[in-house]
Amino acid sequence: MAAGISGKLVLLWTFRGARAHLCCGRNPFYLTLHDKQQTVSLYRSLCSRHDQNLEPTAVREEMVGSLVNMGFTEPQVEQLTKGALSSRTDRAVNQHLSTVSALVALGFNPSSVLKILDKCPELYRVKGVLLQQRVDNLRKLGLMEGSLQRVISHYPQLLTLPLKRVNGVSRFLREKCLLTVQQVTDILRDSPSVVLEDTGRLEHRVQYAYFRMGIQQAEMVRSGLFRVSLEEVRCRHSFLERRGLYQTPDKKGYTSIVNPKLKDFLTVPEDTFLRKVALATREEFEVFRKLMEREMQGEEEPESSNSEEEDEDGYESEDRRRMSYRRRKK
Amino acid sequence: MAARTDTRILLRKLGTIYSIPRRNRMKAKWATSQPKFPSTSLALQNFDMVYGTQLGDLWPSVRVSMLSEQKYGALINNFSEAAEVMEELQLQGALDFVYNGMVKSRFKPARPHNSGTLGYYLMDAASLLPVLALDVQEGHTVLDLCAAPGGKTLALLQTQAIGHLAVNDFSASRTSRLRRVLQSYVPREYWSEDTVQITSCDGRKFGELERDTFDRVLVDVPCTTDRHSLLEEDNNIFKKTRMKERQKLPLLQAQLLVAGLEAARPGGEVVYSTCTLSQLQNEYVVEQALHVAQEAGITAHVQDLRAFARLFAATFHFAPNPRLGELVLPHLTANFGPIYFCKLRRTS
Numbered sequence: 145m146a147a148g149i150s151g152k153l154v155l156l157w158t159f160r161g162a163r164a165h166l167c168c169g170r171n172p173f174y175l176t177l178h179d180k181q182q183t184v185s186l187y188r189s190l191c192s193r194h195d196q197n198l199e200p201t202a203v204r205e206e207m208v209g210s211l212v213n214m215g216f217t218e219p220q221v222e223q224l225t226k227g228a229l230s231s232r233t234d235r236a237v238n239q240h241l242s243t244v245s246a247l248v249a250l251g252f253n254p255s256s257v258l259k260i261l262d263k264c265p266e267l268y269r270v271k272g273v274l275l276q277q278r279v280d281n282l283r284k285l286g287l288m289e290g291s292l293q294r295v296i297s298h299y300p301q302l303l304t305l306p307l308k309r310v311n312g313v314s315r316f317l318r319e320k321c322l323l324t325v326q327q328v329t330d331i332l333r334d335s336p337s338v339v340l341e342d343t344g345r346l347e348h349r350v351q352y353a354y355f356r357m358g359i360q361q362a363e364m365v366r367s368g369l370f371r372v373s374l375e376e377v378r379c380r381h382s383f384l385e386r387r388g389l390y391q392t393p394d395k396k397g398y399t400s401i402v403n404p405k406l407k408d409f410l411t412v413p414e415d416t417f418l419r420k421v422a423l424a425t426r427e428e429f430e431v432f433r434k435l436m437e438r439e440m441q442g443e444e445e446p447e448s449s450n451s452e453e454e455d456e457d458g459y460e461s462e463d464r465r466r467m468s469y470r471r472r473k474k
Numbered sequence: 475m476a477a478r479t480d481t482r483i484l485l486r487k488l489g490t491i492y493s494i495p496r497r498n499r500m501k502a503k504w505a506t507s508q509p510k511f512p513s514t515s516l517a518l519q520n521f522d523m524v525y526g527t528q529l530g531d532l533w534p535s536v537r538v539s540m541l542s543e544q545k546y547g548a549l550i551n552n553f554s555e556a557a558e559v560m561e562e563l564q565l566q567g568a569l570d571f572v573y574n575g576m577v578k579s580r581f582k583p584a585r586p587h588n589s590g591t592l593g594y595y596l597m598d599a600a601s602l603l604p605v606l607a608l609d610v611q612e613g614h615t616v617l618d619l620c621a622a623p624g625g626k627t628l629a630l631l632q633t634q635a636i637g638h639l640a641v642n643d644f645s646a647s648r649t650s651r652l653r654r655v656l657q658s659y660v661p662r663e664y665w666s667e668d669t670v671q672i673t674s675c676d677g678r679k680f681g682e683l684e685r686d687t688f689d690r691v692l693v694d695v696p697c698t699t700d701r702h703s704l705l706e707e708d709n710n711i712f713k714k715t716r717m718k719e720r721q722k723l724p725l726l727q728a729q730l731l732v733a734g735l736e737a738a739r740p741g742g743e744v745v746y747s748t749c750t751l752s753q754l755q756n757e758y759v760v761e762q763a764l765h766v767a768q769e770a771g772i773t774a775h776v777q778d779l780r781a782f783a784r785l786f787a788a789t790f791h792f793a794p795n796p797r798l799g800e801l802v803l804p805h806l807t808a809n810f811g812p813i814y815f816c817k818l819r820r821t822s
Contacts, residue, residue, distance in 0.1 A: 208581075220796060383538065386537060386538040387535070387538045388526075388533070388534055388537050407787065418653035424534070424535065426536075428538070428806040430543065431806040431809075432806055435542050435543050436545065439543070
């Protein structure tokens with residue numbers, strides 16, 4: 145088993161190396177005279193257009209050169225250097241370049257690199273070493289080539305977060321919400337925004353789904369529960385429950401009616417939800433949403449006023465006992 | 475002969491029981507270990523079965539409304555500074571829907587005014603409809619057969635037109651509550667002993683006690699108060715121990731309505747009202763009571779209330795095509811009710 149894993153890892157590293165080699169290595173070989181000329185002319189035009197005060201330093205020259213080497217076209221280079229060349233220090237320029245090259249090394253093509261940086265300009269400020277560390281960490285969390293690229297292009301903010309945060313959320317999901325490693329990977333891939341969420345609220349949502357709706361962890365991951373806020377989950381679930389269309393399964397998992405599938409009513413747009421599942425009008429749901437907000441506010445207030453209630457304690461500890469029981473069973 | 479063999483069999487059976495040594499006898503199951511179902515969920519189950527078939531497609535909407543927060547109305551007390559209170563409530567976003575002072579929104583409990591009477595009474599806005607349907611005129615003698623806790627009685631008194639009002643409720647404690655409500659809302663000079671007479675006797679006997687006396691009779695009978703049964707555990711009629719009482723409700727309701735018909739004078743009008751959706755306690759009771767009254771020599775006819783319902787259709791959600799009377803269905807956009815009311819006119 146271990147041998148198999150390590151074999152896979154070695155294979156992976158080889159591939160990664162090859163890819164990096166390909167990316168960096170392709171251009172010097174195929175750099176033609178024409179390309180060189182283009183670089184020089186581009187650089188000149190850029191410097192003349194942007195800032196006459198700034199002396200063209202070696203670093204800036206190098207930057208444009210390497211960007212073209214990486215396969216960026218003229219307008220793309222212009223867009224990328226717009227911020228960098230106006231900054232005063234060479235270090236910032238270097239920083240820009242290292243971010244871009246790290247993204248290119250991940251296998252993104254120039255246009256998607258631009259898109260990612262557009263979506264999340266904070267990435268410019270992340271050091272190259274840190275960026276590499278974070279990418280490696282994501283790989284360690286189980287995001288393979290392909291899904292890694294997908295996550296980063298969808299949610300580049302993931303790379304701006306410190307390692308501690310990402311690892312902490314992943315550990316939290318495993319230990320507190322009793323998800324398997326594979327399920328955590330799936331969550332990171334399909335709804336990476338969980339890493340920014342408050343862990344308390346995250347736990348509340350998982351517990352709501354588990355105890356109140358009677359959903360197992362595997363189903364939670366599959367249905368996209370982590371993409372929807374607790375309020376929305378509660379609102380839609382209570383609406384269905386009070387209409388008599390959803391029942392919490394008993395301890396053996398039986399219900400007297402057939403519950404609608406979670407993914408059919410959680411992640412679908414409101415119109416579809418009302419038309420196909422709830423069979424209600426929009427006005428009704430809007431009123432209900434307001435009533436739910438009021439109910440939730442009403443619940444929070446008494447809790448804060450007398451938090452040391454014995455009933456609450458008993459309920460909590462029972463939850464924990466059940467959770468730990470499940471853990472032992474696994 | 476048959477009796478003798480029966481006793482012999484019985485004796486033999488007893489013998490077998492007592493021949494088993496005590497240590498081998500099965501112990502009966504303890505009541506505490508039997509599964510406990512909260513009355514509210516029993517009520518919900520019952521409603522799902524009964525109303526699911528009765529209302530069909532309308533039931534989910536009604537169900538979600540009954541399980542959600544109810545909307546309140548405030549009955550403005552004309553005996554305090556009514557105009558002032560109205561203004562205050564309208565500032566809170568309340569809306570007047572009857573000319574004479576009903577508003578709706580979310581209200582705080584009423585505070586006593588300078589004069590010592592409370593400004594408004596909080597109640598389900600729809601429960602005012604039976605009172606309005608009763609159509610009390612100047613100088614009428616009116617009977618409220620099951621009056622406590624007093625919301626409808628108070629609404630009756632707000633008209634300030636009643637010549638004589640007889641208020642009755644079976645339970646003494648509820649009567650005292652009713653008395654408290656009246657005391658805190660109505661100044662003493664408006665309800666002396668000869669205008670308002672509060673009694674606490676069995677409503678079913680009213681037909682014999684005061685036959686053919688009243689111009690208007692309001693029969694607001696006890697029922698499986700649907701909304702209350704779904705939300706509150708205490709005093710819930712769906713408790714296992716109150717099963718018998720629940721099953722006898724339609725009978726009691728019919729008897730009360732007959733008594734009400736008897737107490738009305740010929741030409742007088744009777745309004746029967748409940749706060750349940752169940753046909754068994756609404757239409758069927760009215761039919762049954764009419765039938766029984768006919769046998770006792772009283773004829774009464776059901777009055778058409780469709781025009782009345784149309785008047786309030788903007789505020790309440792009425793059931794489409796009712797067989798007899800009118801039924802207010804709770805709906806999330808107008809979360810009042812359920813209230814059923816039916817108006818009868820005694821002809822002889």
